[in-house]
Amino acid sequence: xxxxxxxxxxxxxxxxxxxxxxDKVKTVLVAAGVMTALGLAPGAAVFxxxxxxxxxxxxxxxxxxxxxxxxxxxxxxxxxxxxWAAKRAHGRxxxxxxMLMVITAVASPFLDNVTIIMLVVPVTVVVCDRLRVAAQPYxxxxxxxxxxGGAATLIGDPPNIIIASRAGLSFNDFxxxxxxxxxxxxxxxxxxxxxxxRKDFEFNPxxxxxxxTLNERRAITDPRLLVRCLAVLALxxxxxxxxxxxxxxxxxVALLGAGVMLLVARTDVGETLAEVEWPTLVFFIGLFxxxxxxxxxxxxxxxxxxxxxxxGDDYFAAATALIFGSAVLGAFFDNIPYTATMxxxxxxxxxxxPDPATGQALWWAFxxxxxxxxxxxxVAASANVVAIGMAARTGHRISFWQFTRYGIVVTILSTVxxxxxxxxxxxx
Numbered sequence: 001x002x003x004x005x006x007x008x009x010x011x012x013x014x015x016x017x018x019x020x021x022x023d024k025v026k027t028v029l030v031a032a033g034v035m036t037a038l039g040l041a042p043g044a045a046v047f048x049x050x051x052x053x054x055x056x057x058x059x060x061x062x063x064x065x066x067x068x069x070x071x072x073x074x075x076x077x078x079x080x081x082x083x084w085a086a087k088r089a090h091g092r093x094x095x096x097x098x099m100l101m102v103i104t105a106v107a108s109p110f111l112d113n114v115t116i117i118m119l120v121v122p123v124t125v126v127v128c129d130r131l132r133v134a135a136q137p138y139x140x141x142x143x144x145x146x147x148x149g150g151a152a153t154l155i156g157d158p159p160n161i162i163i164a165s166r167a168g169l170s171f172n173d174f175x176x177x178x179x180x181x182x183x184x185x186x187x188x189x190x191x192x193x194x195x196x197x198r199k200d201f202e203f204n205p206x207x208x209x210x211x212x213t214l215n216e217r218r219a220i221t222d223p224r225l226l227v228r229c230l231a232v233l234a235l236x237x238x239x240x241x242x243x244x245x246x247x248x249x250x251x252x253v254a255l256l257g258a259g260v261m262l263l264v265a266r267t268d269v270g271e272t273l274a275e276v277e278w279p280t281l282v283f284f285i286g287l288f289x290x291x292x293x294x295x296x297x298x299x300x301x302x303x304x305x306x307x308x309x310x311x312g313d314d315y316f317a318a319a320t321a322l323i324f325g326s327a328v329l330g331a332f333f334d335n336i337p338y339t340a341t342m343x344x345x346x347x348x349x350x351x352x353x354p355d356p357a358t359g360q361a362l363w364w365a366f367x368x369x370x371x372x373x374x375x376x377x378x379v380a381a382s383a384n385v386v387a388i389g390m391a392a393r394t395g396h397r398i399s400f401w402q403f404t405r406y407g408i409v410v411t412i413l414s415t416v417x418x419x420x421x422x423x424x425x426x427x428x
Contacts, residue, residue: 005295007038010290014332017379018400024379025279028286035293042296046289054288057251058158058336058382059281062114064254066234069118070275071265075226079219082126082177083211091131091208093201097141098190100124104142105149110241112250113157113383119142121387125394132207135396138201140403141193143387144375144410145333149190150383151184151371153252155240158382159330159339159370163326166343166349167363177364178371181421185372185414192413196406228264232257260300280389287379291337300341303329315358316427318418319365326369327415330409331376339370359428368418376411380404 013031016022036042046053072078089096100120107116120142130136150156154164154174161170220226236257251392262269294300299351303325310321330338354360374381378388378400384407388398 032289067258108149113146327373330373
């Protein structure tokens with residue numbers, strides 16, 4: 001009864017989010033409150049358990065990076081990069097989109113997809129405003145590229161960190177097994193965007209000519225502050241890359257970076273905190289509580305257990321179920337809490353596999369499905385929610401379905417390609 005009730009509350013909330021008949025932040029807060037009041041969420045544990053509640057590592061990672069981006073914004077760096085990108089692309093829409101996607105996808109495996117989205121979206125908004133074109137298609141393409149690129153490494157996508165911890169996989173393991181298919185999927189995706197966004201490519205020769213005359217160096221308003229900020233940002237990036245060696249969570253690295261950034265910038269703390277996307281953080285908190293209700297009442301466990309029973313000893317069927325099941329469920333439940341909930345179930349499944357190589361293949365199938373499923377809907381991954389929040393704040397609103405209609409296509413394509421890759425590499 002409790003499982004059906006939790007699922008009902010989640011479905012109703014998701015309906016209001018998807019149809020945008022109510023504000024998404026208000027919706028998740030009401031749904032989270034209802035689940036808690038009815039005893040569906042795990043009580044006080046929702047504030048303290050990563051597996052059964054709010055993942056504060058994600059929340060504080062986002063908060064720290066929002067503060068860092070807010071300080072960097074004051075230097076004029078984003079305007080500089082926007083003018084530089086527009087001039088290098090000569091204002092050609094598809095060329096500009098490819099440039100921004102490549103930058104995003106190459107940086108995502110090392111910065112993590114949420115961080116790079118926080119850095120590239122402000123640049124995108126400025127360059128699109130300069131060229132007087134809609135920013136939404138470019139932002140959507142960048143998010144999709146970030147989720148694809150982030151799948152390549154252990155630190156590129158939050159679900160990978162969870163999986164690596166459970167399965168005992170290293171950074172190099174992810175690079176060897178995930179990066180090859182990620183490169184292929186990204187190349188196909190770049191070609192696909194020419195078709196997906198063909199109606200959105202606008203070229204204004206007069207506006208492009210005006211932008212080409214601009215001197216990007218003049219956009220830097222405070223060179224000394226920029227040098228200090230870039231030094232701190234470099235240390236933060238190094239901290240992300242070495243977090244397993246330093247034994248520091250990415251969230252701690254981001255918070256330390258935010259604190260140091262505020263110290264060296266000597267800017268007004270109130271003004272900087274005003275740049276933080278508070279509605280996005282609150283939305284995540286409410287969403288984590290909602291998913292905790294599904295986990296606490298056994299909804300997700302029941303789905304996972306049923307899957308294990310169905311596939312039995314057919315490990316290729318298990319891999320297939322993990323890829324497509326994770327892509328579908330991760331798209332609706334947010335792939336971070338989904339991965340945290342399903343990881344113990346996958347671990348149990350892998351424990352019964354006699355061949356270690358086949359067992360590891362199931363982990364890769366799980367990771368690919370969860371990562372690529374992050375493109376499925378507007379709320380399927382942290383990067384999606386963050387980008388949509390930043391876009392709305394700058395006046396470039398992206399609706400749930402505007403994002404999702406592109407995301408579904410990319411998710412289906414990438415998931416099928418991942419399935420073929422797993423079949424050929426591990427089971428052929």
